Amino acid sequence: MSLHKKKKIKKRQSVADGPAVEQPMSRKRMGCKRFLVKWFVIFMVCIVGVLIIVPAIIYAAQPDYYKILIIGSDQRGTERARSDAIMILSVPKKRDDPFSIIMIPRDTKIEHEEKGLQKLTHFYAMWEDEDEYLGNIDFTREVIEDLLDVKLDGTIEVTFDSFIEIVDMVGGVDTESEGHLDGAAAKELVHNRFNKAEGDFGRAAAQREVLRNLMSRMKDPVAAQQMYEYFKNTDRARLNINRTSAMVFGAAYIIGHRGDTSIGEVEEVVLPVSGQRIYTASAGKELSYQVVDEDELIELVEEYLR
Secondary structure, eight states, X not given: OOSSOOOOOOOOOOGGGOOOOOOOXXXXXXXXXXXXXXXXXXXXXXXXXXXXXXXXXXXXXXXXXXXXXXXXXXXXXXXXXXXEEEEEEEXXXXXXXXXXXXXXXXXXXXXXXXXXXXXTTHHHHXXXXXXXXXXXXXXXXXXXXXXXXXXXXXXXXXXXXXXXXXXXXXXXXXXXXXXXXXXXHHHHHHHOGGGSTTTHHHHHHHHHHHHHHHHHHTTSHHHHHHHHHHHHHOSSEEEEEOHHHHHHHHHHHHHHTTTOOOOOOEEEEEOOEEEEEEXXXXXXXXXXXXXXXXXXXXXXXXXXTO
């Protein structure tokens, strides 16, 4: 018997012996891994849901049209202002609906519960603040909302002086009939009814053309910011639009138009009216009014404002 202890020889695993067998993962580690995977999946589902559901909710919650009442005032010096130009800018949420400007004649006949028989333009002059350059926009807005049976989302008011300044600020406007115009020339075009053979309706067409050109220039962020600052710092113009509601509708607009922010074609519409002379007790004589065709008005509202 040998006095020396035998060394234990550790057998090396050879390739021939086959691959080493991995020890099974502990139950604790397996459970942790499943937990992390589960919550990662839940997190991703929530993210996708937010990206899909939230825009859908924003889009569904907004009206089909964002409607802004625009008043061009004939205010001069210290006299009371009347609404010389009255129009509604209607911005569609859906891509296939029309972007439109609806012109409302200033002499539109209104039967008011308190004020009796009136022309629409007179309500803007029913203003008690003698120091205010601009007119009674709240009363005018209320009357127009009642006439059309729609809710307006905002208002813009300008006077002759502020109109000239705005046009000059954006570098003038381009028109088909008169070419490029500065502020003073543009004001003459949109104000003087005797420049057009069609009278008030010809002037209204010129007003829509100038507005459309101004809108196209507002696509420039710098020009848009200049315009906003102008309205904030002048007493000759007034902007009353809720910024939050406008931004939310803007998001819905981008969704509905699939990211396309261009204005595209703008339809120009005139309220369906016919001229009539009607005896007016407050004036003691017959006055000329534009009387609305109720059936055609319903069709116009459904197509462009609802």
